[in-house]
Amino acid sequence: MHYIRFLKPPRLLSGRRGNAPSVLKAKVTITTDLGESFLWANVDLVVELTDGTGNDVLERGKGYTWKGSEGMRSLEVELLIPASRGKESGEALRLLVRPKEEFQAVETFESFLGDSNEHEDTGEMGGVMAVRSMAIDMPSNQSLPVSTSPSMAERTFKFGTSEIHIWEETGESIARHIWDAGLLISAYLASASVPSSRKAIPPLPYLHKTLSQKDLAVIELGAGCGIVGITLCTLFKQQISQILLTDLPEASEILTQNLSSNLSSKNISHQVLDWSSPLPQNVRETQWDMAVVADCTYNPDVVPDLVQTLRRLGEARARASASRQMLVLLAMKVRHDSEMVFFELMAEAGFVVREKCTLPLPVLGGEDEEIEIFVFAMG
Ligand SMILES: C[S@@+](CC[C@H](N)C(=O)[O-])C[C@H]1O[C@@H](n2cnc3c(N)ncnc32)[C@H](O)[C@@H]1O
Known part of the structure; x- marks a missing residue:
């Protein structure tokens, strides 16, 4: 792209x-x-x-x-x-x-x-x-x-009668603009939200089953501009009762902007959550059904903290209910081999890959790329 x-x-x-x-x-x-x-x-x-x-x-x-x-x-x-x-x-x-x-x-x-x-x-x-x-x-x-x-510019995405408006910073920040993996998983989730469009996307039955349940609590880690969480909240209104977009403090302003540009729903909010810090109390006490992570695995130095955060969220869910597990939905564009450490650490933390798929990403004037989507659950 x-x-x-x-x-x-x-x-x-x-x-x-x-x-x-x-x-x-x-x-x-x-x-x-x-x-x-x-x-x-x-x-x-x-x-x-x-x-x-x-x-x-x-x-x-x-x-x-x-x-x-x-x-x-x-x-x-x-x-x-x-x-x-x-x-x-x-x-x-x-x-x-x-x-x-x-x-x-x-x-x-x-x-x-x-x-x-x-x-x-x-x-x-x-x-x-x-x-x-x-x-x-x-x-x-x-x-x-x-x-x-x-310092901001806007990109607009249409899906059926819905329009999603995402503001991003025009500068060099990597935290506050749109990324290919976030974009492609948003497009995937948009198609997954309409049963008749699902045949156009690779099947992820476990994810689709989870997204068809009611009263879902969803947390996004490293949300950046918030494109994935905002897409989920816009297109899965009936299923999601609470969605929290989290990132470092420097993403708060753009998240405030994007939430107010798209949704007036009380179900969506954002808050600071640094993977290197303990979980905030409200996050610790909520039973999350799904944690979403898009394009956050490119820096192996912070991956241990990211996995630790996912483990804490997953264990809190497992303690609260043996029947409903937290699913981790991950989208990534593999940029270098060192990113594979994420999978080793996820396995050590007790997560297993339940299903995965690959979305092609044609690149004008260059070699085509791929976005990979993984669905994990605690084994
Ligand atoms: C490449 S961006 C991806 C943003 C968004 N998920 C997307 O797909 O558009 C990676 C995000 O991870 C966040 N991040 C990096 N280290 C973090 C940490 N220690 N705690 C929380 N978020 C972090 C960054 O601020 C950034 O927003």
């Missing part, structure tokens, strides 16, 4: 004279989730201006080409905005940068779950994810160039 990102957030330069149009400028790049490699293929992009609610402001967007084959690493984009727009009404404007071709746009959760047999590994398939800026307020004094520095 490739992600369009704002390197420099959009800033508005006012026209010098009365009715001269203003210019909205931004610098974008296109990278993988880790940001470690740029998109090597060429992609036609469209830059559009929308109002705060997503409606187009200009008649048509402006086209650009990302020339990855020539080693492009960043692209300056700009739009002319009529002086009449925004400034008088105080209208908030937003910049949307998206791939022009529909087959590259990944707007719906269904579009992430391609069939690995449908294409050969030619590097010609693979999604490029659109990004939308924060609202850029028009200046009240047109003679001054106005430079806004929003």
